[in-house]
Amino acid sequence: MPARTSWIPYALIAPSVIFLGALFLVPLVQTIWLSFSVGDGFSMENYQRMAGDLNFSLAVRNTFLLTLVVVPLQVVLALAMATMVTKLDKGRDLVLWVLTIPLGISDLAAGLAWLALLQNTGYLNSALYALGLIQGPMGWLSQETPWALFFAIVLAELWRATAIVLVILIAGLQLIPKEFSEAAEIFGAKPWTRFTKITLPLLKPSLQSALILRTVLAFEVFAVVYALGGRNFPVLAGEAYVWQNDNQNYGAAAAYAVLIMAISLAATAVYLRILRTRPEQLP
């Protein structure tokens, strides 16, 4: 291609760059500035207020706890499901379609659906009552039952967001030629060895994408938590929402937002480092 036309690629990506700049980069800088300023000057006051709040340490703990429990479970579940789906001879599309239905449901709607199941007068209690296992309505989602509430949120998150990991992993599995597994089988590898020694290492790029996406989203978890537990289970994004809307303190809300971003970036960096595939090891 002649050198004269080298501006064309830049022109082609210009609209998306401008779009990103206007709707992402500018608000990002504004938010960071907002979090570090009071009035017109630089100040750490917003961060001090955020860290000094009663719910702050709880929100940090809860968010990390949720992420550390939900993401690994989702990866294990998705790996198992993806392995099974790729082994199906018939009805694979139908199974995949059913498994990915939750992807099409907004997280708030998903939270409300689980609320209908788990609240005092919900389906779970009705079923347990009908079976004679409980005497009357039981509260699962209150402050008195933090572990039941935590478990309910984990369950709802697993149901809602495992499918995105599944989709990424299935796409990744399909990229691995079946000869690798066959060769391993010929040379004596048992199924579990084939999975750990061949499939998992070759799936690393997909695992990395899935983990980054899911972990970043897990640190932003909000709607499901809010629907099921309200502020009984404070999380970082929920606190940002409260500071922004209930307390009308935009600076503290921005501080939360920046904190979430910093955590997400750190997690992404960790994944990029730990799960990197060296170029010479690519298929």
Added chain:
Amino acid sequence: MADIVIDRVVKEFGPFRALQEISLTVNDGEFVALLGPSGCGKTTLLRIIAGLETQTSGRIVIGGQDVSNLAPRKRGLAMVFQNYAIFPHMSVFENVAFGLRMQKAAQAEVKRKVERAAALLHIEGYLDRYPAKLSGGQRQRVAVARALAVEPAVLLMDEPLSNLDALLRLEMRTELKAVLRQAGTTTIYVTHDQTEAMGLADRIAVMYGGKIDQIGSPLEIYATPATRFVGGFIGAPPMNFIKVRCHGGTARIGDATLPCPSTVTDLELGLRGEDASLSANGSGIPFDVRVVEPMGSHLLLTGSIDGQLARIVAPPVAKVNPGVRVGLNVDPARVTWIDSATGRAVARA
């Protein structure tokens, strides 16, 4: 070391019969090529022997043990895949060592055997590299070294040279033959390339339409094809088939006559291009030359015998012009007679 007995193996994919009752015995240390066009079932048969595919009926016996229902890893064999299937995330050393690691061999033994296999295939210099940094020929060597490192009783190869360029293929073919002879491994080698099969194999099984048309040494298969398909598939140019009628043990082509088996009337004369020689005086079977192609080592003449397409190989210095009619001398002992109705060779008198 082990022999392989393939006993009436049938493979059906739904209503399609990919293999129809294949039986074949490969002797201990023998190199047998499964040769045939794509879709003839040769790769399916190889995968059934490997255990990667399950036969619909029939048995596979390796070294006296019925392995028909055993997992691939319990069959004591190694395989070289068409696209090599060497593991991209492992170094060349670990690739070659893979089978030994699965056998839980001690580190010293792994190292010794990997180094020996690497030396055999001349890849000692690349053991620390990853496959992505290797050329096609080098990957091919790694795949063969990985298979030989486990010192398998049986080695299966699925078109191992077909991804290499022509020159490299010739080089690897020669080397492969030397290496495998030295190892003494019983080998089944799938290929669609007749020169590969002829050059490498002790015996060739020519497959067509899910059946073995003929099993024999390369020379037997070339000189005395059992069917019209084998004659046409093997050899370049392929065997000529000229329709003739046989009356009272004599077939008449133009003014020439040839003795023919009198059991069948409608015959085809199977004639190798190099088994006919130009007669000095124009006598013999009349051949109308249409095209003359000088190939260096010989002249390739394309024309017709009795109105039917034929290709004849002549000495490079022969003076033949397109458009002329020449006479061909044919040794009756070197022709093959094919029954037109069945496509099978008629027994020689």
